Amino acid sequence: MYETNYHRASSVADAAATFAKGAESKFLAGGQTLLPVMKQRLAAPSDVIDLSKVQEMIGIEVSGDTVTIKAATPHYDVAQSDAVKKAIPALAKLASEIGDPAVRYRGTIGGSLANNDPAADYPAAVLALGAVVKTNKRSIAAEDFFKGLFSTALEDGEIITAVSFPVPAKAGYAKFPNPASRFALTGVFVAKTKSGDVRVAATGASQSGVMRVAPIEQALKANWAASALDSVTIPASGLLADIHGSADYRANLVKVMGQRAVTAAG
Amino acid sequence: MGVEGIGARVVRKEDRRFITGQGRYVDDVKMVGMSYAHFIRSPHAHAKVKGIDSTEAMKMPGVIAVLTGQQIVDDKVGNLICGWAITSKDGSPMKMGAWPAMAPETVRFVGQAVAVVIAETKNQAKDAAEAVVVDYEELPAAADIKAAIKPGAPQLHPEAPGNIVYDWHLGDEAAVKDAFSKAANVVTLDLTNNRLVPNAMEPRAAVAHYDQAEEHYTLYTTSQNPHVARLVLSAFYNIAPEHKLRVIAPDVGGGFGSKIYIYPEEMVALWASKKVNRPVKWTGDRSEAFLTDAHGRDHVSKAEMAFDKDNKILGLRVKTHANFGAYMSLFSSAVPTYLYATLLSGQYVIPAIYAEVIGVYTNTTPVDAYRGAGRPEASYLIERMMETAARQLKVDPAELRKKNFITTFPYQTPVIMAYDIGDFHASIDAAMKAIDYAGFPARKAKAKADGKLRGIGLSCYIEACGIAPSKAVGSLGAGVGLWESAEIRVNPVGTIEVLTGSHSHGQGHETTFCQIIAERLGVPISQVSIVHGDTDKVQFGMGTYGSRSLAVGGTAIVKAMEKVEAKAKKIAAHALEASESDIVIENGEFKVTGTDKSIALPMVALAAYTAHNLPDGMEPGLKETAFYDPTNFTFPAGAYICELEVDPGTGKTSFVNFVAADDFGRLINPMIVEGQVHGGLAQGIGQALLEGAVYDDTGQLVTASFMDYTMPRADDLPSFQLSHTTTLCPGNPLGVKGCGEAGAIGASAAVINAITDAIGNNKLEMPATPDRVWHAIHG
């Protein structure tokens, strides 16, 4: 790791101000991605601004039909939250399957979304549930937030403060982990909104990061059942291919995990 | 059996330090004035090193030196050696290129060191390494066997035309041809034995210290065989004469073969400690381990087996290409020859065998012995062949095996080995009973109803351990003898120190060896300590690998003990005024048989050292040594059966049951033996399902971290159901055979046989990833 300057932010405003002072600042949330990257000397921030102790960024709130997870809330706390388990059980389940237990204690939803790893789990939930990403500057709709691999709508110095999820009628998540890294080789999140709309997002599969899966959405709109996907074919073009999964294998996984997510959603 | 003697499940003596964080590994060693080394490594698989400019690096904070490959050459440090000479079938010696510790002219694999930075801190060394400018001229690379042997392939070493190290053979070609001409059925099989990365959890490390006044070196290193390291560092690398070099291998965090070898980094650390006149520490990180620890396996084979009309085997023909990587590592040449082809008879009567092995250089990390070393490759080939044959001949795979088992011993195979003893029917019967083989069809049908594909697979392995005798291996080209030494010191108050040339890096020697003493003398193991891993303490040793520690090292202890007991009996007889032949040893006492006269061990020991009342002419002291050279290999064998289910939607495999029935001869500590089997099975299953080193066409290692190289995790594996059948090894007084590698040797074939049974498609390579299995199901 290159030498850096560590700062512990006391508030969102303090974090933003400290960030602006550094030549090449980076926000540090749980650090479960940034620190490994820095250890490999693939990132060299002059300053790292630690958000993990910013109290206004920690916690879970449920009001009416919205679940708001503040950005520095660790995955473990989301997975354990009775409120999340009650309102959107699929979201709690997703959080409980990220990384490993030690990672879940440190990793945060804000860090995961800002990094937008194409194999991360949270982007699938955010996109499928039509969540709103709140920052210190604005609110960004899920559709507008993800901009391809490791790229988001966030501007330099912009801090994710919270994510608001509308409570769906039904939702389910099914993940097929990469056998080595345990990231999603493919993960599919299916959601039926309270207005009857169906939204499905897949992570780990596409060359352009998290994606909506139109053929599955159409099939499920007609019939919310795993069997409704039996005749669906997912095209392999544009899908990722690596030593762990060819594009046609991932295409299959999008369908099979979609079916299992529907079954899980009930 | 005493409570701590042979056969007792004694909890390990060494555990307390490990579970309380008090283990002492190489990276835990600190010395006053210690500096840190960081290596500059080639990013290219094949390139000329045209120049190294360290001007800027030398100006950076904390930098003490930047040393290059040319300086190694200038200091006349020897090239790395390969310790086993193999002769090709045309009579020519194997063709080897030079392997300097740091490349002065040409790099031949990604990760090969070209220079080293020595600095005050590890971070300063890493920071400065980035400022060293290396000018490379890239050359075309041959990243695998196929690319290396095709016409016009890039040449790695001028000494080895066509990148062929040797073209070796074993067996009777004419007899095999004759056998095939009489065959009623011939079964053919093409298979790949995938390349593995050992990944002991402790990365390699070295702490080197040069004492200028005494002109003496000390090297702490992650070694399975510190005496061999000292021998090679002095006799071949010319860094220090043996009497001026102390090598210490303290607690070592796993080896699996990968810590047998004396690598460039350890050599350079030792050499550099004199250059900079400071202690030098180098600790590899996992990325360096992936690139530089010797890899394992990597064979491509074609096999044919001939059967008569009664399904009796008539002959076997095998042609194997073995990938050695870019350089010939210490034992690499022996692995695909004398540790592989000699085991191709498996557990079966095969009247004629002919094997050809072609060793190939490629622009990849060097390949050498990894847990099992040649024997897993042989066992996988034979056991995949038996399964394939059973399917082709439409007979039950267990029945086909039983029909062809060797049943009389000793048995001379056509490929050198003379099996001393075994009972293969006993192990397969035990395994079949344990897994309820007969009930499998019903279970398969039930799984099918649940949408799962269930399969069962057998593997009946045999291995050869305790490579020996030295005279025989010497005649086959080995550069060293493969005996072991031991020294027993009975101290004046009766405590006992056992100094062994074996090295424990997880095997539990500190407990098992004590149990041998406890059994013989009837003393508690708390009264015995095991000393190993330090060339200044232990007289000599060949180290631990090839499941040899108990059969060879343990026997050396027994031989030394026999001498100690003989002398102690003389002293006791003298003290008790009895005849020496009437003295028996029980519960730590020397008794005159048939009387109530006795003398306790501490009193005998004290008598030996006070020397006030010894028999006439006897030397004082009670300390004996032994060097033991076995008369034959030992032959552990067993049967593994795996039952599993495949999810047709994802190709994912889940274990239902895994049973093992092993014959290791006598068990000293069954708890430790079981642990060895568990670990071996995990590595065998890992090879079958998860692990595989992958290079791209340019020679970049794609699986260069745990992010891409799938290490077996707890949720990838089942709990194992173990049992033992026993035929005592006649070749050593303990009756032991060795247990460290069996699991890794036998498991992979059982898994692949089970998956291919489940999916009804015999064509499936390791690792059988979900992707591969899904494609094998769906095309």
Added chain:
Amino acid sequence: MSTVKLTVNGRAVSVDVEDRTLLVHLLRENLNLTGTHVGCDTSQCGACVVHVDGRAVKSCTMLAGQAAGSNVTTIEGLAKGDELHPMQAAFRDNHGLQCGYCTPGMIMSAVDIVHRHSGKLDEETVRHELEGNICRCTGYHNIVKAVLDAAGRMKVAQAAE
């Protein structure tokens, strides 16, 4: 350089380190607590797991500065004097270790697993929960046995308290 103040195994310490220093290096290099190990550089093997404010985390994936003000327990701080923690005893009694290198991280993770599941554990759960700890020696068989055994012992110990 910064001064990092934290409590390690019940002892208040103050250490001057470069800001890039990872918690594991502070423990190993500055405090000589070498029981915590480094087995990879991608935050996967778990040999470095320690407890920070009661949670089992990877000390190789945390800057020393992030631990400032925290309570850290390492493998050296788990036993009460000569009395082993039930998890340590269970690892020994079940032969849950061989080379010992992954063992400290494995034990620290395992203690956390038992705490989180309030002693209600089965084999499948233990295997799943050990996802972040890699062992190359044992095939996990006896580690799983040890954790289940310790879960029982810890329940008894808790009941006795």
